[in-house]
């Protein structure tokens with residue numbers, strides 16, 4: 001069955017390692033016949049959640065920036081894949097800000113079921129990605145129909161465009177098996 005796949009790439013760095021993983025995941029999903037959209041947060045205006053909770057009633061954030069359009073795409077997607085650099089053993093702040101700004105989804109009729117995570121970290125150890133996984137699982141726990149379906153822990157990549165071919169292949173395969 002053809003799925004709507006949304007890949008959200010959250011690094012703001014040119015030639016980003018996690019963005020390379022995002023592109024590979026998107027390529028795999030596309031080649032598997034799915035409808036794929038890749039959105040990068042580069043150049044996007046996404047401000048912090050103000051905590052007013054108006055979104056729970058209106059299903060839309062009161063802040064007029066680029067977040068609402070992305071959140072609409074999140075609600076429509078069957079599969080969401082997040083790509084993030086590891087910053088201080090956590091997901092990057094811009095990914096967390098996007099999750100907070102997606103709070104309207106909590107009371108919305110969302111479609112997504114399978115959630116994927118692609119990380120890039122300087123450290124080679126898999127444990128470098130434990131924080132982002134834990135953080136994303138906290139978000140997923142608020143959506144009872146969703147689950148974390150797969151992760152690529154992209155360790156050992158510090159300088160831009162140094163993520164290994166093996167990790168890129170892993171991301172491609174994850175997209176391909178959707």
Ligand SMILES: Cc1cc2nc3c(=O)[nH]c(=O)nc-3n(C[C@H](O)[C@H](O)[C@H](O)COP(=O)(O)O)c2cc1C
Nearest residue numbers: 011016017018085086087088089121122123157158
């Ligand atoms: C603010 C900041 C914090 C970082 N913290 C970590 C860290 O805790 N652990 C780690 O392994 N790498 C850390 N790094 C390195 C990045 O995760 C690494 O360069 C990664 O490849 C960046 O991904 P990107 O190219 O997709 O932006 C940090 C980098 C920055 C800029």
